[in-house]
Amino acid sequence: MEQSETVSEVAPKKLARQLDFTTLCRASASAAVPDVQLQLQTPSVAQQQPQISQAKPQLHLHLQSPQPAAVHSSKQLTPPPAIPQFQARPSPAPPANVRIPHPVHKLSQVSKQESPLSRQRGDGKDCTPKKQKQCNCKNSRCLKLYCECFTAGIYCEGCNCSNCHNNVDNEAARQDARGAILERNPNAFQPKIASSPQESRDGREDAGEIQAAGRHNKGCHCKKSGCLKKYCECFQANILCSENCKCMDCKNFEGSEERRALYHEGHNTVAYMQQANAAISGAIGTSGYGTPLVSRKRKGYELYFTTGNQSTHPIAQSQQENHLRPPMTSSSQLSVPIFHAANAAVSRPSKTTTYRSPLADIIQPKNVKDLCSRLVVVAGAAAKALAGNRERETIDKTNATSSTQEGNKHKMEHDKQHDDHIGVNQADRNASRFSGSNGGDVQDSGPMSPGTLALMCDEQDKMFMEAGLPNGAGTNNPSLPQKSTQDIGFTEVYVEQERLVLTGFRDCLNHLITRGSIKETMCSPQAKRERVSQKESVQVGTAKPTTDPRYQKEAYSNGIVKSPLSSANGLEAW
DNA sequence: GAGTTTGAAACT
DNA sequence: CAGTTTCAAACTC
Numbered sequence: 001m002e003q004s005e006t007v008s009e010v011a012p013k014k015l016a017r018q019l020d021f022t023t024l025c026r027a028s029a030s031a032a033v034p035d036v037q038l039q040l041q042t043p044s045v046a047q048q049q050p051q052i053s054q055a056k057p058q059l060h061l062h063l064q065s066p067q068p069a070a071v072h073s074s075k076q077l078t079p080p081p082a083i084p085q086f087q088a089r090p091s092p093a094p095p096a097n098v099r100i101p102h103p104v105h106k107l108s109q110v111s112k113q114e115s116p117l118s119r120q121r122g123d124g125k126d127c128t129p130k131k132q133k134q135c136n137c138k139n140s141r142c143l144k145l146y147c148e149c150f151t152a153g154i155y156c157e158g159c160n161c162s163n164c165h166n167n168v169d170n171e172a173a174r175q176d177a178r179g180a181i182l183e184r185n186p187n188a189f190q191p192k193i194a195s196s197p198q199e200s201r202d203g204r205e206d207a208g209e210i211q212a213a214g215r216h217n218k219g220c221h222c223k224k225s226g227c228l229k230k231y232c233e234c235f236q237a238n239i240l241c242s243e244n245c246k247c248m249d250c251k252n253f254e255g256s257e258e259r260r261a262l263y264h265e266g267h268n269t270v271a272y273m274q275q276a277n278a279a280i281s282g283a284i285g286t287s288g289y290g291t292p293l294v295s296r297k298r299k300g301y302e303l304y305f306t307t308g309n310q311s312t313h314p315i316a317q318s319q320q321e322n323h324l325r326p327p328m329t330s331s332s333q334l335s336v337p338i339f340h341a342a343n344a345a346v347s348r349p350s351k352t353t354t355y356r357s358p359l360a361d362i363i364q365p366k367n368v369k370d371l372c373s374r375l376v377v378v379a380g381a382a383a384k385a386l387a388g389n390r391e392r393e394t395i396d397k398t399n400a401t402s403s404t405q406e407g408n409k410h411k412m413e414h415d416k417q418h419d420d421h422i423g424v425n426q427a428d429r430n431a432s433r434f435s436g437s438n439g440g441d442v443q444d445s446g447p448m449s450p451g452t453l454a455l456m457c458d459e460q461d462k463m464f465m466e467a468g469l470p471n472g473a474g475t476n477n478p479s480l481p482q483k484s485t486q487d488i489g490f491t492e493v494y495v496e497q498e499r500l501v502l503t504g505f506r507d508c509l510n511h512l513i514t515r516g517s518i519k520e521t522m523c524s525p526q527a528k529r530e531r532v533s534q535k536e537s538v539q540v541g542t543a544k545p546t547t548d549p550r551y552q553k554e555a556y557s558n559g560i561v562k563s564p565l566s567s568a569n570g571l572e573a574w
Numbered sequence: 575g576a577g578t579t580t581g582a583a584a585c586t
Numbered sequence: 587c588a589g590t591t592t593c594a595a596a597c598t599c
Contacts, residue, residue, distance in 0.1 A: 139593065145583055146593050184584085222581065230596055231580045579597065586590075 134159035142166035143177035145188060150177070153189060192217055193237045219244030227252035228262055371508055381500075 133148065135156060140146045142156050142164045149156045149166055156166040165173045181188045193214040216234045219242060225231045227241050227250045234241045234252055241252045251258040 135594080137594065140583095144593080146595090148595085181583095188583095218582095220581080225580065225596095229580080231582090233582080236596095575599100577597100577599080580595085582593085582595100584590100584592070586588100 135161050137161040137164065139163075141173075143170075143173060145181060150174070151189070187217070190217075192233060193239060214239055215242040216244055220247050221245070222247040222250070224249075226250065226258060228258055371505070374504070 135142060135148045136159070137147045138161070140150075142150050142159070142161050143166060145151050147156070147161070147166060149159060149161075155168060156164045165177075167174075178189070194217050214237070216237065216239065220227060220232050220234045222232045222245075225235075227235050227245070227247050230236045232241075232247070232252060234245060234247075240254055241247055241250050253259070
């Protein structure tokens, strides 16, 4: 215990609860510490280690499951979070890399951030490192999941528990108890919070809100706390309630006024972090998918199908304007994964202060790449057409001066040029290589314009890798002879290619503008109200309109959510 | 620090 | 699986 207290100088008492958003900075600093941690052997000291590793996941970009190697050796000291194992007697020489973090409450195995509430209340004593939490079990002998230590898979040590059997002397009893629990629930010792990278990963957060990535596997069942107190496991883990939850009067959902107020009353750090996240996510590319977030309990249908009944709830009343979810009961919950994406795209309250492009959920990296590929094809086709003309001219010219010796000389000269990279600019070489390696439509299409080449640079690399083409185009490359003799003609090809590419790109942009405009319009509160009105008028008499998949589908088909690029099959699809 | 509230775990 | 009890943490005073 003394050791524990000694080390506690640098270790928070409660791991998760003392993790606050400011630890983002500390996390980097922690990277310098692992060596020290690696040397820790005694249980009490080893138990401190998680604090360092857990200081890392502050940004919600992080998922707790895959730990980046950079996050360090200290992490190696922590046990696999998924299935904590009871540690054999730690004393003599326990493997340092399998220590289990000391209790982090029942959510211990996951990375946790200190909840805003605890920060606000100060019961986390955040920045002041304390010794670790100790259980106070009295009747469970620390052999049930009530006991944090037992749940975490560690011995009680220095705890305030009574009649504790969670120690070395009762190892047999511990194992029995563990076995019984596992028999009842094989996942009992697995993390309760699962990362959810595939779910709504919106780079934006509601103003002043940051959540850890993940969601509660079982979901909470809160009834009175509104899921805004640490009684709630979700809240305690600093995640939003999800569709897994069966809570009542939940206020722990994105956009919740109460929740928001909680954050605002707390620290402004969150807003700062939000800005950082917004900056990270960007409008295009990450498209709001770059930052995995917990699934939002608020579903798409809540946006479109809020009924009068639901709106009578105080929360619903206060939040309806912001398109917030009404309190959700288990019966009304829905598990439609695709809706997470929908939420990310549509459900953002209009009062979010962070700008987000209306195209954020329309354009995805895949689409951009697809566009580039198709532009390349367009350009290639144009080049091919023009190249055909030139080739005929070349053949004519060659026949006119047909001399085997001349031809060989020409060939040799060309090879020399190619090998020495003389007389052929890089773009032309690339064009030749690309057309030669493509082996398809573009094979004989001749050189590409520099602009086209820039677009297809990625494709080139990929194709070369796949085709295993020899370094540079061989002398058998049909495009090379043309190139060396008809540079002047390339200008024409370039012009045509660029014209086509730019035209195609312009069309895409126009389409995007249209989509963005539509989406922006449809996402406006006014438009949503109108849609809700329409839905209600259509669905009068429907028992549970919000849970009917048909309506969910409809919500997607209204053109707001569904990305036109998600099914883009070509430029025309844009 | 004692008492109360709360919700997960355990039990029926 | 639902309802109840037990339990310990969170919370209040």
